[in-house]
Amino acid sequence: VIVTITPNPALDQFYWVERVNEPETALLTRANQTLSSPGGKGINVSVQLKALGVDSTTMGFIAGHMGHAIEHSLHAAKITTNFVWTDGETRTNVIVIVKGKEISPLEVNADGPIVSQMALRRFQKRFQTALKRHATLMFGGSLPPGVPDDFYLSMIKQAQDQGLKTLLYASGQTFNQACPQGAWIAKPDLRERSEVLGKPVHTQEQVHAVGRQLLETGSEIVIMAHGLSQPVASQMVLTQEGVWDYHVAEVQPKNRVGAGDAFLSGMLFKLQRGEAVPSAARYGMAASIACTEAYTTTINNRAAIERALRRVKEDAL
Amino acid sequence: LKVKDLMMRDLAAIEEDTLVKEFVYILTNCGLSSLPVVDENDRIIGIVSERDIIGAVLPGYHETLRGTPFAPNPDEMAQKLQAIERQPIKELMTSPVTTVQENEDDLYAANIMFQNNLKLLPVVNNEGRLSGLIRRIDLLKILR
Numbered sequence: 001v002i003v004t005i006t007p008n009p010a011l012d013q014f015y016w017v018e019r020v021n022e023p024e025t026a027l028l029t030r031a032n033q034t035l036s037s038p039g040g041k042g043i044n045v046s047v048q049l050k051a052l053g054v055d056s057t058t059m060g061f062i063a064g065h066m067g068h069a070i071e072h073s074l075h076a077a078k079i080t081t082n083f084v085w086t087d088g089e090t091r092t093n094v095i096v097i098v099k100g101k102e103i104s105p106l107e108v109n110a111d112g113p114i115v116s117q118m119a120l121r122r123f124q125k126r127f128q129t130a131l132k133r134h135a136t137l138m139f140g141g142s143l144p145p146g147v148p149d150d151f152y153l154s155m156i157k158q159a160q161d162q163g164l165k166t167l168l169y170a171s172g173q174t175f176n177q178a179c180p181q182g183a184w185i186a187k188p189d190l191r192e193r194s195e196v197l198g199k200p201v202h203t204q205e206q207v208h209a210v211g212r213q214l215l216e217t218g219s220e221i222v223i224m225a226h227g228l229s230q231p232v233a234s235q236m237v238l239t240q241e242g243v244w245d246y247h248v249a250e251v252q253p254k255n256r257v258g259a260g261d262a263f264l265s266g267m268l269f270k271l272q273r274g275e276a277v278p279s280a281a282r283y284g285m286a287a288s289i290a291c292t293e294a295y296t297t298t299i300n301n302r303a304a305i306e307r308a309l310r311r312v313k314e315d316a317l
Numbered sequence: 318l319k320v321k322d323l324m325m326r327d328l329a330a331i332e333e334d335t336l337v338k339e340f341v342y343i344l345t346n347c348g349l350s351s352l353p354v355v356d357e358n359d360r361i362i363g364i365v366s367e368r369d370i371i372g373a374v375l376p377g378y379h380e381t382l383r384g385t386p387f388a389p390n391p392d393e394m395a396q397k398l399q400a401i402e403r404q405p406i407k408e409l410m411t412s413p414v415t416t417v418q419e420n421e422d423d424l425y426a427a428n429i430m431f432q433n434n435l436k437l438l439p440v441v442n443n444e445g446r447l448s449g450l451i452r453r454i455d456l457l458k459i460l461r
Binding site: 057063067068071074075078079080081082083085118122125126128129132133 | 325326327329332339343347348355448449
């Protein structure tokens with residue numbers, strides 16, 4: 001029923017280290033633990049939904065050895081793929097997490113392969129078919145080179161024209177270009193720039209004001225992360241009916257990557273089951289906490305989410 | 318095991334107006350030797366393989382020359398490939414296609430593949446839409 005679209009997937013390479021050695025001490029730093037996992041917002045949501053027992057299909061552009069690695073890994077997790085192949089090599093993102101500094105990992109993301117015109121045409125064909133098979137479409141992450149800036153805008157419009165529900169989770173210009181279309185759920189990614197539609201989102205008041213502006217585009221639910229320097233970012237959820245803020249006091253962070261995706265997955269999981277927005281958002285926040293406290297980019301397990309649920313604080317604003 | 322537990326959950330497919338050139342490009346990237354051809358609703362209308370392309374550029378090769386020490390002239394083969402590269406795949410696909418339902422047993426699927434000498438068996442859901450693919454290696458994975 002759900003399809004996730006990640007135009008620019010990545011193979012996320014995680015390295016947990018005791019410390020990063022200074023060149024004067026040693027030229028080599030050894031990792032205590034490593035993880036290689038398929039990444040990108042839509043892919044993360046598909047993996048997390050699977051952990052919650054929900055099947056989805058994931059789409060996007062892949063290329064080269066890394067593309068095969070991603071596809072193989074997703075098939076092993078019994079996730080349905082509908083990728084379009086392009087030239088070059090799918091990107092690798094490197095995340096170095098130093099012990100004691102888990103909340104500020106070194107994250108280096110690559111641009112991704114240049115998507116060919118032929119691959120774009122193929123994607124459009126496969127997307128048209130996907131529109132006939134799915135009720136909910138989630139668009140997430142950056143656009144690789146070669147993909148036009150209005151990619152999400154156009155896809156969301158096509159989905160809305162068929163009466164389908166859409167979710168948009170992206171950053172910067174990619175989000176700004178598509179958000180006027182009023183996706184059912186809109187969530188700007190603020191990790192790179194604390195700005196949406198040219199407006200700053202540093203304080204809770206600013207977050208609230210921009211969230212309100214996004215509601216005016218027609219989105220039914222707007223999710224705004226804030227307090228990004230905390231181990232688990234707080235999430236403000238806005239609808240026409242109310243505004244709620246979700247946060248957590250204490251967390252044992254191991255990996256922040258994927259925590260925003262986990263919020264969306266947890267919330268979507270509950271909304272699909274007919275739960276009200278505040279209840280679904282609480283579950284999303286619990287999923288975000290569970291994800292942060294695990295050595296993976298996905299929700300560890302449902303029991304961990306249930307335990308985290310007790311620690312979620314909710315304020316009606 | 319059910320077919321759905323065994324299949325590769327890949328909706329890799331092409332449409333009947335896909336050009337031969339594009340099909341060859343997809344095959345070289347995705348690592349499969351054939352692909353199902355679907356309509357606009359993801360219902361399977363044909364299947365096309367690398368063998369079909371070779372058959373189009375070297376008619377009779379599989380039937381008469383496979384067992385002989387025969388090496389086709391690469392230049393001639395390249396020219397023939399170029400001659401058909403803009404041909405739509407519907408002109409080369411095999412139709413109708415043998416498929417299997419995702420709720421069938423693994424042994425049933427294995428039987429279909431071996432009896433029909435298939436390398437790839439498309440799997441359909443209860444709406445008749447493509448839901449995955451079974452390769453021979455997927456059957457052998459049971460032994461792991």
